[in-house]
Amino acid sequence: MQDKILLGFLMNGRKTGYEVKKLMEGSTSFFFNTSLGSIYPAFRKLEKNGLVDFEQSVENGRVKNTYTITPEGRQAFSEWLENGAGIQKVKEEFLLKIFFFSELPEEKRKHQIGEYVSRLAERVEKLTSMKEGLQDHNVDAFMMKTLEFGIDYHSFLKEWHQRFLSSMTSEKDP
Amino acid sequence: MQDKILLGFLMNGRKTGYEVKKLMEGSTSFFFNTSLGSIYPAFRKLEKNGLVDFEQSVENGRVKNTYTITPEGRQAFSEWLENGAGIQKVKEEFLLKIFFFSELPEEKRKHQIGEYVSRLAERVEKLTSMKEGLQDHNVDAFMMKTLEFGIDYHSFLKEWHQRFLSSMTSEKDP
């Protein structure tokens, strides 16, 4: 999946590995982020496969390795974008803990859920303020949509676990 | 995370690698599932670290390698269970596609979302019938909760993307 995001960022212009990393951090980081230690080798591999072109230049005494997407790269990216995406696994560690909650005394269960809910609340706040900071900065509408998804998603998680906690305090069996 | 689920399954009795795999498939598979090719080496490693005991036996002419959790293993599992879980990344591939939706013509965008929604609807149905099949089979209440989460989670995704699709057909800009 990393190669797809790299190609995607190159769709509107040449970039260095470092620049792509910065772009990621400011946009997709809450759902997709990779390290420089994997971005550089990934670009090399894409170049080897003819999906990007590589050009070295010197700016202000610094060596810059800039990558451009090739027609084959555009093709590969478009194909990926057009083909339907499968449903991913949930991969929330907390869900696995709930699965084994019978091994934990009730008080600790409640405490854990409460903590998780506040971490989720924090995340929702962070994303909301991130969204507000981006308003009127003519950001891509779809990028904005993913941010909104992030807010809705974490709100859903928060509310679900809050309901779960309530059900535990009112009933005997969950 | 795999070692935690292995230890968790051993909490109520000795099991073979194959048995653990079958248990996973019938319970956590929609959010966590690993292959036999990683389960066997993982058990070996847990044994090396003293978290499980290993015992070989012969049953019906077949060699069986059974694993039992040690007190140290129980300790490690409990510690994991008691300590708060961080929030994971969303990791939905479709979200990354939405991020790059400006590269796709509107008709294809709509089509893609529609397809994704129907895949989600299928998943919800599958999990719902799975839940019904488990009713009154005295399944662990928390295992049931994770299944319910699965249903709620995919329903949320479905509804979110349905709303997204509606917003695209009514407005000019999403």
Next chain:
DNA sequence: ACTTGCATGTAAGTCGTTACATGATTGT
């Protein structure tokens, strides 16, 4: 006879991460 299920394991490959290693430039 044949397929499915039980049961085990290894080897190669994928897709990342963290730590290590370097060095110039810019702001305080």
Next chain:
DNA sequence: ACAATCATGTAACGACTTACATGCAAGT
């Protein structure tokens, strides 16, 4: 002077997956 940011890369490791490889037992 010093820290932060820009900029690149490698090495070791982690946590898996898929494919390969084997073989017996039970059901059809």
